Amino acid sequence: INLLSSLKAELGDLDKVQRVVKLTGFVNCMAGFTGQPSVVNGASDFLVEVFGDKGVHARSAVGCNSLPLNVPVEIEAVVEVSD
Numbered sequence: 001i002n003l004l005s006s007l008k009a010e011l012g013d014l015d016k017v018q019r020v021v022k023l024t025g026f027v028n029c030m031a032g033f034t035g036q037p038s039v040v041n042g043a044s045d046f047l048v049e050v051f052g053d054k055g056v057h058a059r060s061a062v063g064c065n066s067l068p069l070n071v072p073v074e075i076e077a078v079v080e081v082s083d
Helices: 002-011 036-055
Strands: 017-028 058-064 073-081
Touching: 002 073, 017 036, 036 058, 036 073
Parallel strands: 017 058
Antiparallel strands: 017 073
């Protein structure tokens, strides 16, 4: 949801999103945890729900032993936009 808020603030209108190119999810987890893809599925599914076919994207899910401010998940997106 924060990602959409940032996009709207930058673009002024989410209709300017032409497609979501790639999503990278960083999951704050302990050694041995292998469920990062399942955690990041929520963000992927949400973008497809919001943008439809334009929300289908490539994706990476990475486990980290620490994230800034101890957040559980950080999402990075590459998005193609129109003028």
